[in-house]
Amino acid sequence: METQIGNDSEYAASLLRQGQLVAIPTETVYGLAANALMSSAVLDIFRVKGRPAFDPLIVHVDNPDRISEYATHIPDEAWALAERFWPGPLTLVLQKATCIPDEVSSGLDTVGLRMPDHPITLELLKRTGFPLAAPSANPFGYISPTTAQHVHDQLQGKIPYILDGGPCRVGVESTIVGFEKDGPVIYRLGGLTVEDIRSVVPAVGMRVNASSDPRAPGMLKSHYAPRIPLFLGDVESLLSEHAGKRIGMLVFNGWHVPTTPVDALQVLSPSGDVNEAAGRLFSAMRVLDNAGVDVVLAETVPDEGLGKAINDRLRRAAHRK
Ligand code: TXA
Numbered sequence: 001m002e003t004q005i006g007n008d009s010e011y012a013a014s015l016l017r018q019g020q021l022v023a024i025p026t027e028t029v030y031g032l033a034a035n036a037l038m039s040s041a042v043l044d045i046f047r048v049k050g051r052p053a054f055d056p057l058i059v060h061v062d063n064p065d066r067i068s069e070y071a072t073h074i075p076d077e078a079w080a081l082a083e084r085f086w087p088g089p090l091t092l093v094l095q096k097a098t099c100i101p102d103e104v105s106s107g108l109d110t111v112g113l114r115m116p117d118h119p120i121t122l123e124l125l126k127r128t129g130f131p132l133a134a135p136s137a138n139p140f141g142y143i144s145p146t147t148a149q150h151v152h153d154q155l156q157g158k159i160p161y162i163l164d165g166g167p168c169r170v171g172v173e174s175t176i177v178g179f180e181k182d183g184p185v186i187y188r189l190g191g192l193t194v195e196d197i198r199s200v201v202p203a204v205g206m207r208v209n210a211s212s213d214p215r216a217p218g219m220l221k222s223h224y225a226p227r228i229p230l231f232l233g234d235v236e237s238l239l240s241e242h243a244g245k246r247i248g249m250l251v252f253n254g255w256h257v258p259t260t261p262v263d264a265l266q267v268l269s270p271s272g273d274v275n276e277a278a279g280r281l282f283s284a285m286r287v288l289d290n291a292g293v294d295v296v297l298a299e300t301v302p303d304e305g306l307g308k309a310i311n312d313r314l315r316r317a318a319h320r321k
């Protein structure tokens, strides 16, 4: 199969109507989309991604009113969050309606819903009239794609079409919020900050580190794993530990030790802006993973705003002995 890249949303819609897969841009990362109401198409996502069947998919919708179509028992806080932040990088995990196939939710009785903030994908959703199930468009466990080229590099030959919407503005995946007996809980840190969520739901809880928790199986520790081992810490100390190796380095806003040149350097934000750093994170990780180095040495960024999501991804990407 030849994989085309283009910006023809009607062509993308026609493929999706036939049950085929299309990679789609969102403001966070590119998704690998199928008709969420067609089980056979949804199963194809798991096959192409190499994703285990127990890891549920997010369903993308074109409008907050769809919540009542695809979910039931919707808490007031969910409506308030959707009203304030949709379209945007926020996924709400709600009790699923019966029209959502079990393949989408991996047999759970909940479904993740999100309205993405990208004009061409919203246009696509209007054209199809059905919602799109879409995980990030990377092979399972690898770094998420933030450009059409990233998708092409890895899924070339496996899907017919990549809808190109340019580089993703936010750069890290959506923040996931679920609703439990004791109230709303953040399952995954992401493109909407904790501070933003607290501005609407002050008492929101946090359950982001449960690596084997079936409520957020995507938080598996193997996630975001580059091929080249990545070490996280103080880059100066890491450099002396790894002396003699070919070094790739990933830093926040700059690095100045002219006596020890590194083989490949990526600076996330020269001006020290965590939003810019989030936008560049996954591209920078991919560049270093393909730079022919032995190790990548990385530092965390300030733990504020999107910095929390960046640090979460770096920790999950880090090498474990
Ligand atoms: O920004 C994003 O969320 C991107 C774009 C494409 O929308 N999508 C994305 O999908 O990151 P994925 O599949 O890579 O990550 C979705 C996460 C997984 O960790 C999955 O376990 C969790 O969402 N998830 C989905 N449905 C869930 C549910 N019903 N309960 C708990 N977690 C759920």
Ligand code: MG
Binding pocket: 135, 136, 144, 218
């Ligand atoms: Mg993913």
